Every structure is written in structure tokens, then in C-alpha cells.
Amino acid sequence: MALKIVVAPNAFKECLSAAKAANAMLRGVQKAFTKYKIEAHAIPLGDGEIFVAPFGLGDGTAEVLITTNHGKFVPVTVQDPIGRDISCKYGIFQSRSDNVETAVIEMAECSGLWRLNEKEKNPMKTSTYGTGQMILHCVEHQKSVKRVILCIGGSATNDGGFGMANALGIQFLHSPFEKESNTTNGKLLSIFNGFPCPEQFLQKNVSSIDISSFQKLQQKLHDIEFIVACDVKNPLIGSYGASYVYGPQKLSTLLVPEKSDRDKVLERLDSALTSMNHMWKLQLSKDVSEIPGAGAAGGLGGGCMVYLNAQMRSGFDLVSEHTGLEESLKNADLVLTGEGRMDSSTDSGKVPHGVAELAKKHGVDVVFAVTGNCKKYSTYSSSTDEKHDPNMVAFAIADGPMDLQESLERSSELIENETFRICKVFEAGFSSKLKKDFIAQQNNKIMSQ
Amino acid sequence: MALKIVVAPNAFKECLSAAKAANAMLRGVQKAFTKYKIEAHAIPLGDGEIFVAPFGLGDGTAEVLITTNHGKFVPVTVQDPIGRDISCKYGIFQSRSDNVETAVIEMAECSGLWRLNEKEKNPMKTSTYGTGQMILHCVEHQKSVKRVILCIGGSATNDGGFGMANALGIQFLHSPFEKESNTTNGKLLSIFNGFPCPEQFLQKNVSSIDISSFQKLQQKLHDIEFIVACDVKNPLIGSYGASYVYGPQKLSTLLVPEKSDRDKVLERLDSALTSMNHMWKLQLSKDVSEIPGAGAAGGLGGGCMVYLNAQMRSGFDLVSEHTGLEESLKNADLVLTGEGRMDSSTDSGKVPHGVAELAKKHGVDVVFAVTGNCKKYSTYSSSTDEKHDPNMVAFAIADGPMDLQESLERSSELIENETFRICKVFEAGFSSKLKKDFIAQQNNKIMSQ
CATH class of the missing domain: 3.90.1510.10 (Glycerate kinase, domain 2)
Structure with a gap:
């Protein structure tokens, strides 16, 4: 049994193609999981827009x-x-x-x-x-x-x-x-x-x-x-x-x-x-x-x-259809997406939003996005905030105060590192004590029968 | 059964006391977990240094x-x-x-x-x-x-x-x-x-x-x-x-x-x-x-x-002893710490490092830190990097490019939001499909006996 991880980012406009962003994320994923076998799928996406x-x-x-x-x-x-x-x-x-x-x-x-x-x-x-x-x-x-x-x-x-x-x-x-x-x-x-x-x-x-x-x-x-x-x-x-x-x-x-x-x-x-x-x-x-x-x-x-x-x-829709995204999302444990900048406007986040929707269809309740900027992207889900994606949480890649120039120049490294961190938390959640206890409890039930 | 979450930050120098940082983190924790009952402990820490x-x-x-x-x-x-x-x-x-x-x-x-x-x-x-x-x-x-x-x-x-x-x-x-x-x-x-x-x-x-x-x-x-x-x-x-x-x-x-x-x-x-x-x-x-x-x-x-x-x-050591930190860390599922700035020098990260050490002693393999700046804090564990804490992963709170001033002024909100995000990933890891499958498998064993 292996954890199925999907990384499916858009391009990071002005700095990284979707393929390069996906590769950076994949490196982060592969370095992060040390306790479990993983099956990682990298699917660079696009929205028909040019990069x-x-x-x-x-x-x-x-x-x-x-x-x-x-x-x-x-x-x-x-x-x-x-x-x-x-x-x-x-x-x-x-x-x-x-x-x-x-x-x-x-x-x-x-x-x-x-x-x-x-x-x-x-x-x-x-x-x-x-x-x-x-x-x-x-x-x-x-x-x-x-x-x-x-x-x-x-x-x-x-x-x-x-x-x-x-x-x-x-x-x-x-x-x-x-x-x-x-x-x-x-x-x-x-x-x-x-x-x-x-x-x-x-x-x-x-x-x-x-x-x-x-x-x-x-x-x-x-x-x-x-x-x-x-x-x-x-x-x-x-x-x-x-x-x-x-x-x-x-x-x-x-x-x-x-x-x-x-x-x-x-x-x-x-x-x-x-x-x-x-x-x-x-x-x-x-x-x-x-x-x-x-x-x-x-x-x-x-x-x-x-x-x-x-x-x-x-x-x-076109890109996800022809990249086999949907197939990959089936039985996924962790889905990561990304885009250069995310806000609640219709001009941005089309790819992350689309990934989140498709993932939800296949039972993945929440997807995580890495982005250069999520200042205008609501952190919390709220029923009154229609522009918010309740099943997406966006992490900014900055590792400290920095200007846009630094963020663009270091984007590949920053995307890799942020992905690494997210995966580390996921792994920790997956292997948390309570879970172990729960499994132990199940095992006890088995043994006592 | 509830997930036990401990937030134990140091002060964020020049902007937030440890108590205020802990409160901000606590808000993030409380908003994040929607699927599970939690038992959250906020323990503001210090290292004897003034703030x-x-x-x-x-x-x-x-x-x-x-x-x-x-x-x-x-x-x-x-x-x-x-x-x-x-x-x-x-x-x-x-x-x-x-x-x-x-x-x-x-x-x-x-x-x-x-x-x-x-x-x-x-x-x-x-x-x-x-x-x-x-x-x-x-x-x-x-x-x-x-x-x-x-x-x-x-x-x-x-x-x-x-x-x-x-x-x-x-x-x-x-x-x-x-x-x-x-x-x-x-x-x-x-x-x-x-x-x-x-x-x-x-x-x-x-x-x-x-x-x-x-x-x-x-x-x-x-x-x-x-x-x-x-x-x-x-x-x-x-x-x-x-x-x-x-x-x-x-x-x-x-x-x-x-x-x-x-x-x-x-x-x-x-x-x-x-x-x-x-x-x-x-x-x-x-x-x-x-x-x-x-x-x-x-x-x-x-x-x-x-x-x-x-x-x-x-x-x-003094502060953790007299705040009951160690007691709180027992049976913790998720431990979060933090500090204004983290690097691999001995001048910073004493509190996060201490929390990570204590947590490890009690079976929590990895703790997560929120910080204003982790540019100089190694992301990956490596046996050759002695200064790195292999059981700590630090997230910067910036939600996009910003200068130090913005980071200081928005610190409370940024700490809360970053904590929220981390907890969302933890929750996702905890409730991931593979785990469900595993539990289902255990249940099947029970039923087939």
C-alpha cells in the first residue's frame, strides 16, 4: 500500500512553466515522505492561456x-x-x-x-x-x-x-x-x-x-x-x-x-x-x-x-481531459496544485480551482496549493464568501520577507521547499498518535475475538 | 477521542509576546479542525531573554x-x-x-x-x-x-x-x-x-x-x-x-x-x-x-x-519546567511552535528547538514551527548538517512578497492563518483515504472473524 500523491500545478506566470513547477513540487514530495511508500504523479496543467x-x-x-x-x-x-x-x-x-x-x-x-x-x-x-x-x-x-x-x-x-x-x-x-x-x-x-x-x-x-x-x-x-x-x-x-x-x-x-x-x-x-x-x-x-x-x-x-x-x-477542462488529470485523482491521498498568484477573482486560480473541483468529485475533500501570493485569497472557508474555495488551502512560498524579484528568482527552490513542508505535515497527520491508537484499538478488537 | 494539539511558541521579537503569538496560533487551530474533536493547549514560552x-x-x-x-x-x-x-x-x-x-x-x-x-x-x-x-x-x-x-x-x-x-x-x-x-x-x-x-x-x-x-x-x-x-x-x-x-x-x-x-x-x-x-x-x-x-x-x-x-x-529548560510544557506534550498528536525568526545559529530557535527535543522524547516525531523568516533555516534534514533540527519543519508566515514592516504589522493575522493552513494539512493527512482503507481493512478482518 502506498500513499498516492498528485501534483498538478499551472504555470507560475513570469517565472516557471507548469512542467518546471510540477518538477519542483515533485522533488519536494519525494524528499518529504520518509516513513511511507508513495506513488507520485506529476501533471503539469494549463488553462489555455499563454505563459x-x-x-x-x-x-x-x-x-x-x-x-x-x-x-x-x-x-x-x-x-x-x-x-x-x-x-x-x-x-x-x-x-x-x-x-x-x-x-x-x-x-x-x-x-x-x-x-x-x-x-x-x-x-x-x-x-x-x-x-x-x-x-x-x-x-x-x-x-x-x-x-x-x-x-x-x-x-x-x-x-x-x-x-x-x-x-x-x-x-x-x-x-x-x-x-x-x-x-x-x-x-x-x-x-x-x-x-x-x-x-x-x-x-x-x-x-x-x-x-x-x-x-x-x-x-x-x-x-x-x-x-x-x-x-x-x-x-x-x-x-x-x-x-x-x-x-x-x-x-x-x-x-x-x-x-x-x-x-x-x-x-x-x-x-x-x-x-x-x-x-x-x-x-x-x-x-x-x-x-x-x-x-x-x-x-x-x-x-x-x-x-x-x-x-x-x-x-x-480541455487540458485536464487531455492530460489524464481526472484518472490520476482517483484514489489520491494528497492533491497539490499551484499557480503564480491566487486571489478570489475569476482571472486567477482557474487551474487550482479546477483541480479542487475534480478532486472533490473523487472524494478528496481538500487540496493544497502553493503560490507566490495568496494575500487576496481567503484563508477560511465561509458560506458568505462565495469567491472562496472551501476545499482549497493556499500556502505562499515565501520563506520570509522578500520582494517580488526575489520570489520570482527563487521560485523553483521555494516551491520545492513549501511542498516539502506541506508533505511533512501530511505525513505527520497520517501517522499521528491518535491514528495509531485507533488502529491499535481495532487490532485489540480483532485479538479479543 | 480527541486530537491533542499543543501550541507552544516563543515571543516574536519586535512584534508579539509569546502569549499573543500563542493566542493567534490557537485561533488558527480552532478554525481549522472541522472533522474531529480537538483538545488544544496553548503554552506561551520564553528563553529567559527579554522581549x-x-x-x-x-x-x-x-x-x-x-x-x-x-x-x-x-x-x-x-x-x-x-x-x-x-x-x-x-x-x-x-x-x-x-x-x-x-x-x-x-x-x-x-x-x-x-x-x-x-x-x-x-x-x-x-x-x-x-x-x-x-x-x-x-x-x-x-x-x-x-x-x-x-x-x-x-x-x-x-x-x-x-x-x-x-x-x-x-x-x-x-x-x-x-x-x-x-x-x-x-x-x-x-x-x-x-x-x-x-x-x-x-x-x-x-x-x-x-x-x-x-x-x-x-x-x-x-x-x-x-x-x-x-x-x-x-x-x-x-x-x-x-x-x-x-x-x-x-x-x-x-x-x-x-x-x-x-x-x-x-x-x-x-x-x-x-x-x-x-x-x-x-x-x-x-x-x-x-x-x-x-x-x-x-x-x-x-x-x-x-x-x-x-x-x-x-x-x-527553566521556562518549560515551570510552564508544564512537558506534561502537555505527552500524548500530543500535533505540536506547533514558533519564533520571530529562525536560522541555524545558536542565537535563534532555542525555544522551537527545545520544544522539538521535548516532543521527540514523548514520541512526537516532528513539530512544526511558524516564523517570520526561515530563509536561513535548513528545510531538509541531513546528517551532514549538524545545525539542522531533523524533527522540525518551519513555515514562514508571509502570504506573498512583503517587506519586514508588513510582516511585523500583520504578524498576528499571518500567524493565525499559517497555523490554520498547517492544521488543515494535518487534518487531511489524518483523514486520508489510505488511512480509511486501512481502517476498513481492519474492520473487514473483524467482520470476517
Whole structure:
């Protein structure tokens, strides 16, 4: 009989990938248990969000899925948000949950905000073209792939998937500038061949999709399931839509310093998405504008629904399904999770929360999280505190007063040590006197019979 | 059947008394256990050292002993290190270990460095006279007291107990300045009646003790046991003695800025203690100079051995004996301790270390400490690391990056929360699946018989 220990952390943003965090925790676990045999499972997790390390994109959700499922990465040269060629990669693995050959594409790999310097951050001029190129490469070269998971966090774009669709071969039509025309008949419109960004969409007055190109794409993608990992619930347009909510963080204040000018940019972004939505409804009979998540990643969420017929799924659900987390949690004695920072907001703790929920389902009453910061995470469960997870207790990794810098630099060591300590307490609880007495009492009962 | 939990912390220096720390821990314990009945014991501890709070002397070892034993404090007016009258107190309690009426006197209460402003810090001019007055008051007014515990940490003095002895009625003799004389016969010497500090001792050339006054003191103290709580092992004189090792921190650099001048002061302090030691050997046949601890508190340790026939004991041993700690540790399931800062040096962690040792004696394999800082406390046990306590695991209370100030200000809340977390893990370990399975297995055996 061995104690079954599961360590299943998210990445610690800005310092450690989920895999590295899981390894640190595993070291702590292995050093802690000296009295009992253990069976330790390390399951790095992700929530579909990207993990940005100090010098670029780190090992994110794709890495987690590939590592856990012994998959591989495929290198590919595609365009960054403003059209420069860059080296990227996407992953392919056979899912342990259903054996389906699955690709995982992180849009931030090519179309992420981290690809741009401050002065390049302008969602009017950025495009998801590179993401489309990645998908196209995967579809054309990986014939056995029947499922594509798209992780769409961290985008630099607000193009409603205009670039992606264009890269996939969809042709857009526009009224030529030289002659104004109300005719929507294809004959009088030109094929759009500029850089597929919102500015071009508006300037060239793109108003129509070449239906035959859309049908060709549909045929090509016919037997592939597209899933978007997404926890954002925003609609496509309007004041809660992509442009107004997420646009500001994608637009550099160096580029457009005046608040009023910035507001005008957001307005134009929203009007571009509104036109696209109109076009989708009219020509493709698809109305996604109110579907939660259509506004994710600058409307790429909506674009994926329209062009790829994609399903939106919670990032954690997807990752936990394809990493075999649930299977591991069965009969677990101790479950440990973690994340860089935990508070009671919806923006953090998705992975620890998800682990706690799944663990509870399998009879593990409480899970323990290690984190860089749990100042805003309620310590006590309370029925009035809805934001609190009654079956999770979070430990901060700091071993004394320290600034954020020290915490980030020492994160691996600190995570290992805190995990060690938690396991030591668990072992002590497991082997406590009262338990021994209880067992002795049971033994006495046996002997006296 | 209930889980027996013991919380036994030291004070958290500069922020919380041991009693307040124990209360904070107790709150954490009580909120944590929801599945099992518990029997919680809070035992604030001390190590004989003083506890200096931000605005003066806080609740130290005396407070711990008085509170635990339901004793009382006796107010008394005595002199501070430079002769000003001040209000002080000492404690009296009936020890729970042997029912002996016991007094506890903290020398730092009257003769502590904290009593002086920066410019008054000069061990040539400070005296333990006030400490002697406290002892005298106790001996004369508390007839039932048969044991006096002296806590001698934090002194402002380096007088070898010269002031204390003088206050207790011992008369010192000196050659009058007006005529040089080698005669040691009392007739030609004057009775010293200046302020009993090292400067006066040297200036007036004090060279002799009035033996009859010493004998009177001996008679008066005949049936009182004096115990000095002391973990300092320094000898009285020489380069490892009181003056050279602890003198510097008692001498203000504002007063004597030059290093060479400061060295001269230390030399004079050492020569005064050397003379005293000579006098003790010659007249009282007592040679304490090499006894470990004779150099504690500026030689007050040695003075207590000579004048009071005092025994030196480790502060922790004394406190644990008189608080009933050991009794509480019997059959404990979970033992928690704590201290403001823990490292592997001998200067810190005496209380947690002591608790761990005692707990081990009673079958508790590992104790858990909460502390403000365990950066320098080894996390893992290792046979090569002698300074490490293999049966103690220390948790830092920080719940994220923070500076020392925040840690001090939030100490009570942080200690409570960290204790809560530790107890939650313990409870989880205690109620883990494997244990349930084990018990179920035992039950099956019973049922199948």
C-alpha cells in the first residue's frame, strides 16, 4: 500500500512553466515522505492561456499537452502580427482520453502581443494571418489530425479572424476605391489582397465574402473538430465586446497618447467587427455576436466559430481531459496544485480551482496549493464568501520577507521547499498518535475475538 | 477521542509576546479542525531573554511564567542603569512543577539597555544596582519565596554585579585617593559609597570586600535558591569575556566615536572585571572566571554565582519546567511552535528547538514551527548538517512578497492563518483515504472473524 500523491500545478506566470513547477513540487514530495511508500504523479496543467517567460513565450498549454502525451512539435514559418516572417511551432499528440490525433496551436506563438515592441502595438494594423497559416500548415501536412485545439490567449489583434480566414484561403471582396458602387454583385467588386488587418478592412471597404472560397474551406476542414480553449465570455461587439474591453491593452500609449484619439481607435475597431458580423449574418447565415467568447482574442473567438465551426471550451477542462488529470485523482491521498498568484477573482486560480473541483468529485475533500501570493485569497472557508474555495488551502512560498524579484528568482527552490513542508505535515497527520491508537484499538478488537 | 494539539511558541521579537503569538496560533487551530474533536493547549514560552516591543520592554519570560502559573506582579521603585528612580515589577508564582513559591526577576526591567537613550549608553557608568534593589525587595517582602529566577538578557551594564551586590548590602572598601597605601587591612581603607559602576570601581581603586557584610548577606539568603536563566556561555574576562564580546553593543558610538578610544574603554572594563575576579578569589575563595556564563550580562552572571551562589540554567529548560510544557506534550498528536525568526545559529530557535527535543522524547516525531523568516533555516534534514533540527519543519508566515514592516504589522493575522493552513494539512493527512482503507481493512478482518 502506498500513499498516492498528485501534483498538478499551472504555470507560475513570469517565472516557471507548469512542467518546471510540477518538477519542483515533485522533488519536494519525494524528499518529504520518509516513513511511507508513495506513488507520485506529476501533471503539469494549463488553462489555455499563454505563459510568457521573461524573454518571450515560454512553455505554455501546448507544451503541457505535448509533454504529457509524448507528442511532438512541428516547426513552421509564418507571419507575426505585422507581417514579418518568424519561426513558430505547433504540437501534435495522440490524446490519452480518446486516442484521437490532436493538434494544439497557440495563437500567441505567432500573433501574440509579446511579439511586438511598444511602438508596434496597434490593433488597427495587426492581423491573425499567422495563426491562419499555422492552421493551414497543420491541415495540409498532418493528414491524421482530426482535432485542432486553438489556445487564443494573449493576442495582439482585434481583427475578428479576418487574417486567419484570409490565410486559410477565404477571399474577401471590396468595392474598388476608384468608383463608388452599391452593387454587391461579385462582378463589380475586387478581391481583397492587402494585409488583412482592421485598418485595411475599413479603408478598402471590405463588404463581402467569396462564398465559393468559404465552401472550399468547409470541404477541406470537413472532418476536423476545432476546439477553442477560452475562458473569456465577452460578446463580439458593443461596450462589453472585444474592442472596448481588450482593445486598450493592445494599443500603445506611445503611439496614440491622447485619450480621445484612443477612444476613436476603439470605435473604429468595433465598427470593423460590426461590419464583419453583418457580413457573416447576411452571407453565411451565422450570428455569433452574442455567443459568449465571440469577443475573445479580438474577435478571433467569433471568427473561429464562423469559419471553423469551432466549439468553445474552458481551457482547464480541455487540458485536464487531455492530460489524464481526472484518472490520476482517483484514489489520491494528497492533491497539490499551484499557480503564480491566487486571489478570489475569476482571472486567477482557474487551474487550482479546477483541480479542487475534480478532486472533490473523487472524494478528496481538500487540496493544497502553493503560490507566490495568496494575500487576496481567503484563508477560511465561509458560506458568505462565495469567491472562496472551501476545499482549497493556499500556502505562499515565501520563506520570509522578500520582494517580488526575489520570489520570482527563487521560485523553483521555494516551491520545492513549501511542498516539502506541506508533505511533512501530511505525513505527520497520517501517522499521528491518535491514528495509531485507533488502529491499535481495532487490532485489540480483532485479538479479543 | 480527541486530537491533542499543543501550541507552544516563543515571543516574536519586535512584534508579539509569546502569549499573543500563542493566542493567534490557537485561533488558527480552532478554525481549522472541522472533522474531529480537538483538545488544544496553548503554552506561551520564553528563553529567559527579554522581549523588547516597539515602545519598551514587552511581555517577556516573567510574563509567561506568571500568566501560566496564575501568579502576580509586585511593583517596586528602583534605580535604572544610571541611577534614576523608575517603576518596575517582578513576578511571584507557585511553580506548577514542585509547588515552590518562586520569584522571577527580569534584570532588563530596570538595568536593560532599552532604558537608556543613545548618549547614555556607556558601560563604564552603568550599574546593576536596580537589579540588586529588586532582589532585596523580594527577599525582604516575600518571605515565602524560596526560589528566585533571574533573567539576565538585555543588560546595559558591564559591572560584574558590583551594583547588585552593593544594593544587597555588601560593602566594598577602597584606598582613599589622598594617600596611597598598600595596606589591605580594613582599618586603613574607606567604605565605598559612590555609584557602583566600573568607572567608580577603577577610579576609587576598590580592592576589597567587607567580609562581614558578605556573611550577613549569605545568612539572609540562606534558604533561597537562586537560578540564573542564561544561554550565554562566555567566560568572565579575556578576549571571549563579557567586556570584549558584549561591551561594544553597550557603548554608544555617538559618545566615543573613535575606534581606538572605544578599544580603550573595553580594556578598562575588562581590567575592572579582572580586579573583581582577583578580589573574589582572594577573599571569598571563589573562582568563577572560567565557568561558562560568568561573562553573561556584563559579568552579572559571575556576580550572581559569587554573591548569590546562583546556578546557571538554560532559559528554555527553566521556562518549560515551570510552564508544564512537558506534561502537555505527552500524548500530543500535533505540536506547533514558533519564533520571530529562525536560522541555524545558536542565537535563534532555542525555544522551537527545545520544544522539538521535548516532543521527540514523548514520541512526537516532528513539530512544526511558524516564523517570520526561515530563509536561513535548513528545510531538509541531513546528517551532514549538524545545525539542522531533523524533527522540525518551519513555515514562514508571509502570504506573498512583503517587506519586514508588513510582516511585523500583520504578524498576528499571518500567524493565525499559517497555523490554520498547517492544521488543515494535518487534518487531511489524518483523514486520508489510505488511512480509511486501512481502517476498513481492519474492520473487514473483524467482520470476517
